[in-house]
Amino acid sequence: MTDANRDNAAPVFAVVGHPNKGKSSIVATLARSSTVRIAPRPGTTTTADRYPVVIAGGPLYTLIDTPGFENARRALAWMREHDTTADQRGEVVRQFIREHGHDPAFSNEVELLRPIVDGAGILYVVDGSVPYSDEYEAEMEVLRWTGRPRMALINPIGPADYIDAWRSALDQYFSIVRVFNAVTAAFDKHVDLLRAFGELREAWAGPMSGAVTALEHDRAERRRRSARTIAEGLADMLTLTESRTLKREESSEPFREPLQEKLRGKLRQIERLTRRDVEKHYGYEGLEHDEAAASEDRKLLEGDLFSESSWVLFGLQKRHLVLAGAAGGAATGGVIDASVGGASILMGTIFGAVLGGGLGWYSAGRVAKIPTTSRWLGTAIGGKKLTCGPIRNVNFPFVVLGRARLHHAVIAGRNHAAREPITTNFTEADAGKLNPLSAEQTRRFSRLFARLGKARNDGGQLERLTDQLADAVAGLLGD
Amino acid sequence: MRVQAHERATRGERLAERLRLQESLGHQAQESQSDTGRLLWLIDQSDGPAIEQRAQQTHTAFSFAGLILAVLGLLSGVALGSAVFYYDGRSPVNIIAVLGVFVVLQGALLLLAALAALPRAWARRLPGLEGVQEALRLASPGRLALLGARLLPQDLREALLAAIGRSGAHQRVYGRVQLWAILRWSQLYAVVLNLAAAATFVYLVSFSDLAFGWSTTLKIEPAQMHRIVHGVALPWSWNETLTPSLELVERSRYFRGTPFEPEQRGGWWPFVLAVMLVYGLLPRVIALLIASRRLQVATQKALVATPGASDLLCLLDGSDHARAEENGDTTASTAGDGLGPIGSGSVVIDWSRAAGSSVRAASLLGFEPARYEPAGGARSIGEDRDTVERIARSAGQAGVAVMVKLWEPPVIETTEFLKALRAAVSGGLPVRVVPVACDGDGRVVGETGVLLEQWRRRVSALGDPWTAVAQPVGLSPRRQEPADD
Ligand SMILES: Nc1nc2c(ncn2[C@@H]2O[C@H](COP(=O)(O)OP(=O)(O)OP(=O)(O)O)[C@@H](O)[C@H]2O)c(=O)[nH]1
Numbered sequence: 001m002t003d004a005n006r007d008n009a010a011p012v013f014a015v016v017g018h019p020n021k022g023k024s025s026i027v028a029t030l031a032r033s034s035t036v037r038i039a040p041r042p043g044t045t046t047t048a049d050r051y052p053v054v055i056a057g058g059p060l061y062t063l064i065d066t067p068g069f070e071n072a073r074r075a076l077a078w079m080r081e082h083d084t085t086a087d088q089r090g091e092v093v094r095q096f097i098r099e100h101g102h103d104p105a106f107s108n109e110v111e112l113l114r115p116i117v118d119g120a121g122i123l124y125v126v127d128g129s130v131p132y133s134d135e136y137e138a139e140m141e142v143l144r145w146t147g148r149p150r151m152a153l154i155n156p157i158g159p160a161d162y163i164d165a166w167r168s169a170l171d172q173y174f175s176i177v178r179v180f181n182a183v184t185a186a187f188d189k190h191v192d193l194l195r196a197f198g199e200l201r202e203a204w205a206g207p208m209s210g211a212v213t214a215l216e217h218d219r220a221e222r223r224r225r226s227a228r229t230i231a232e233g234l235a236d237m238l239t240l241t242e243s244r245t246l247k248r249e250e251s252s253e254p255f256r257e258p259l260q261e262k263l264r265g266k267l268r269q270i271e272r273l274t275r276r277d278v279e280k281h282y283g284y285e286g287l288e289h290d291e292a293a294a295s296e297d298r299k300l301l302e303g304d305l306f307s308e309s310s311w312v313l314f315g316l317q318k319r320h321l322v323l324a325g326a327a328g329g330a331a332t333g334g335v336i337d338a339s340v341g342g343a344s345i346l347m348g349t350i351f352g353a354v355l356g357g358g359l360g361w362y363s364a365g366r367v368a369k370i371p372t373t374s375r376w377l378g379t380a381i382g383g384k385k386l387t388c389g390p391i392r393n394v395n396f397p398f399v400v401l402g403r404a405r406l407h408h409a410v411i412a413g414r415n416h417a418a419r420e421p422i423t424t425n426f427t428e429a430d431a432g433k434l435n436p437l438s439a440e441q442t443r444r445f446s447r448l449f450a451r452l453g454k455a456r457n458d459g460g461q462l463e464r465l466t467d468q469l470a471d472a473v474a475g476l477l478g479d
Numbered sequence: 480m481r482v483q484a485h486e487r488a489t490r491g492e493r494l495a496e497r498l499r500l501q502e503s504l505g506h507q508a509q510e511s512q513s514d515t516g517r518l519l520w521l522i523d524q525s526d527g528p529a530i531e532q533r534a535q536q537t538h539t540a541f542s543f544a545g546l547i548l549a550v551l552g553l554l555s556g557v558a559l560g561s562a563v564f565y566y567d568g569r570s571p572v573n574i575i576a577v578l579g580v581f582v583v584l585q586g587a588l589l590l591l592a593a594l595a596a597l598p599r600a601w602a603r604r605l606p607g608l609e610g611v612q613e614a615l616r617l618a619s620p621g622r623l624a625l626l627g628a629r630l631l632p633q634d635l636r637e638a639l640l641a642a643i644g645r646s647g648a649h650q651r652v653y654g655r656v657q658l659w660a661i662l663r664w665s666q667l668y669a670v671v672l673n674l675a676a677a678a679t680f681v682y683l684v685s686f687s688d689l690a691f692g693w694s695t696t697l698k699i700e701p702a703q704m705h706r707i708v709h710g711v712a713l714p715w716s717w718n719e720t721l722t723p724s725l726e727l728v729e730r731s732r733y734f735r736g737t738p739f740e741p742e743q744r745g746g747w748w749p750f751v752l753a754v755m756l757v758y759g760l761l762p763r764v765i766a767l768l769i770a771s772r773r774l775q776v777a778t779q780k781a782l783v784a785t786p787g788a789s790d791l792l793c794l795l796d797g798s799d800h801a802r803a804e805e806n807g808d809t810t811a812s813t814a815g816d817g818l819g820p821i822g823s824g825s826v827v828i829d830w831s832r833a834a835g836s837s838v839r840a841a842s843l844l845g846f847e848p849a850r851y852e853p854a855g856g857a858r859s860i861g862e863d864r865d866t867v868e869r870i871a872r873s874a875g876q877a878g879v880a881v882m883v884k885l886w887e888p889p890v891i892e893t894t895e896f897l898k899a900l901r902a903a904v905s906g907g908l909p910v911r912v913v914p915v916a917c918d919g920d921g922r923v924v925g926e927t928g929v930l931l932e933q934w935r936r937r938v939s940a941l942g943d944p945w946t947a948v949a950q951p952v953g954l955s956p957r958r959q960e961p962a963d964d
């Protein structure tokens with residue numbers, strides 16, 4: 001097969017390097033696949049595995065995860081013994097593969113070199129958090145012998161920084177050297193990297209810029225779907241009620257508390273499901289969660305922080321304070337309490353709610369704030385209906401929205417190389433990272449929330465309002 | 480001063496503790512008279528309280544394996560007897576076939592077993608013999624016990640495999656133990672087979688009417704046949720009834736397809752039985768006794784060769800070793816691996832410039848190396864080979880320390896080097912892999928735990944008890960943390 005032939009196909013890149021330097025992690029992140037095996041122990045990957053990167057239907061390019069070099073010096077010695085002229089070196093590598101196909105001492109070298117001589121570009125991965133040393137030179141030299149286009153990725157696994165030394169050494173062997181952290185790299189880094197792949201070879205520039213476009217488009221689409229999901233969750237929560245029929249002579253008192261508890265349970269459930277859906281939009285199915293126990297939530301969001309009357313009293317009129325507080329980020333409810341007295345209660349509410357994990361806005365003492373009504377059902381049936389909800393607390397949807405934004409930011413910023421459970425025990429610092437809502441945005445959302453609450457029996461109106469809300473939320477979910 | 484006194488006290492305590500432990504284990508080993516008990520002690524010195532249970536398991540597993548082979552031997556013996564002495568009245572049991580199976584074939588098999596058992600030193604001198612030996616060991620019926628082991632429950636199976644050294648570690652020490660265990664099982668199998676064949680024969684003679692004759696496509700006259708039979712019967716020539724007469728030989732010749740008179744030819748059976756017992760059974764019984772004895776000897780040798788055993792002996796004598804340690808003549812690299820301390824006098828190999836220079840190696844290790852040799856890294860394979868040869872010529876007794884980077888995973892290149900080193904230096908010379916945890920500026924690099932575990936694994940997979948991974952150096956400023964464990 002000639003090179004020209006290969007160029008018509010989507011580009012293929014073999015991710016190679018020393019064992020345990022994050023090759024599989026880089027493949028997982030770029031291919032956005034949770035099935036790539038990643039482990040702290042070296043020797044995790046034992047065969048060359050192909051991962052086609054599929055975006056919006058077609059495979060745009062293919063990544064090959066490979067096992068690490070184990071015996072490069074000896075392989076290079078063999079190749080040098082069989083060397084003739086520089087133009088024949090690729091052939092010598094092929095011959096090496098043919099002759100050592102069944103030699104266990106070179107099984108990794110054979111496995112990783114095979115896709116390269118078959119036409120893959122080389123992505124050589126090193127760990128920038130350990131010192132450079134000349135023991136890597138044999139493997140880099142072997143890669144040079146293949147004669148294939150190659151770039152190096154410095155993946156800093158640990159906190160230490162030896163990147164400069166690495167860069168100087170890698171520049172000797174690779175035409176392009178980039179730092180790319182497999183676990184923390186942000187979206188724009190992916191895009192940069194794909195562009196760099198395109199620079200490796202003229203024939204790859206077209207397909208890779210196509211991949212960039214598709215990736216960006218895909219990203220926007222995921223965001224749009226997530227906004228829609230969040231809006232639907234909000235609409236559900238704002239209209240949710242829980243009711244129960246009682247006999248005429250029964251007192252409603254003993255049923256209030258359980259009914260309200262049931263409503264709270266459903267609200268929490270809706271938030272959970274919304275989160276799972278957002279995670280699915282980003283390709284994370286069955287992500288593990290590391291949430292605070294419900295009781296912890298309640299403690300965080302104690303007491304009259306949630307007093308409806310304070311909200312009504314201070315909420316909208318004093319919203320500039322609210323916004324300022326949110327921008328300040330680090331301020332805590334208590335501090336503001338002391339300085340501006342009652343005006344801070346609203347800020348405390350938003351902060352406390354956003355900071356807390358789980359849906360624990362209602363402490364045990366606050367249940368009465370869920371509107372609960374009983375209504376006669378008419379003499380024929382001879383009973384009455386006890387209904388609690390929907391929640392009218394003006395603050396409530398903002399709390400939900402804030403939490404959803406934070407969760408989305410965590411998921412959208414996550415890479416598939418990260419395998420630890422996600423944390424939704426958001427901290428003040430997390431909250432501070434989000435841009436606060438502008439006055440304009442606050443007004444727009446308040447209006448939408450209020451109308452949603454009223455539209456609960458009007459399907460058409462509900463649908464329209466949810467669409468508008470989805471648009472508004474989409475504007476909030478940025479990169 | 481106070482620090483020193485304190486260190487000495489803890490060292491003393493540590494020694495006492497180790498002594499107590501080893502003594503009690505040694506005691507257990509002595510008490511459990513069986514080979515398996517002792518074997519277990521060798522393998523599992525560190526296991527402490529679990530050891531008794533493991534000993535029990537190993538014993539059960541060994542008995543089970545023996546039982547499997549005995550049953551197999553019994554079945555094949557009955558099958559063999561029934562096949563050789565098959566008689567349906569049409570043609571008699573052919574004496575030639577009987578001699579073929581019970582004298583020639585058995586003799587050949589026994590010879591093969593003897594070949595497999597030849598000492599390594601002899602085997603090396605005969606070209607090709609090592610390969611033959613390997614093949615024979617693989618083909619021996621004793622291996623069946625290993626296959627049968629698959630039927631065992633997990634824990635028993637592991638105990639069995641560990642006991643015969645299949646688990647990889649310490650292959651060098653237990654190789655002979657494994658060989659003799661397998662050979663003993665083979666002999667057990669053969670003894671039972673021969674017994675069963677003989678019993679089948681006796682049964683057939685007593686309860687059915689066997690007829691014997693001889694017939695061959697070779698041109699053998701009755702006189703010649705008589706001489707052969709006579710030769711075979713030499714060991715019991717003092718007993719006339721066990722040796723067929725010329726007349727019987729003449730009469731019992733038959734040609735395939737022609738009728739014969741069975742009733743006259745029963746006179747062969749005492750001879751046949753004698754052949755089976757003397758040529759089939761007897762050599763196997765002797766071989767079984769020899770194999771059992773050799774297994775015992777191999778076990779004891781392994782005991783002495785096990786790292787730590789000499790330590791124990793020294794400690795019991797209160798001799799040099801213990802005193803050397805008391806004098807503080809040791810370093811941070813005492814590994815608790817039974818190889819004893821490494822110290823001045825050791826050759827230091829700096830793999831891929833883990834230390835970087837002899838001065839730095841000395842400061843990391845806490846002693847002045849007798850020699851400092853760089854290896855690995857950007858050096859060529861040939862240079863490394865020369866280094867190994869140089870070291871082999873002058874390593875002395877103190878051992879070799881191979882310094883490696885703890886932040887780099889062990890790779891085939893490194894383990895191949897360790898193998899080459901071991902092949903070049905004498906069997907018992909301690910080789911210690913000393914992981915270096917910090918870079919040239921003394922900063923600890925990377926996550927150390929996972930990789931230390933990997934180094935231990937890869938090195939122990941070499942199956943060489945005198946090569947072990949020591950405690951890492953450079954983890955914290957030296958001398959503040961006393962030595963090992
Ligand atoms: N924090 C952090 N950890 C990383 C990063 N890249 C890899 N790791 C970790 O490093 C370890 C090895 O990563 P792998 O991706 O399995 O490395 P590999 O090169 O594929 O390893 P082998 O397949 O064993 O050769 C895993 O525990 C990863 O979680 C990174 O950028 N940041």
Ligand SMILES: [Mg+2]
Pocket residue numbers: 023024025037038044045065066067
């Ligand atoms: Mg891998």
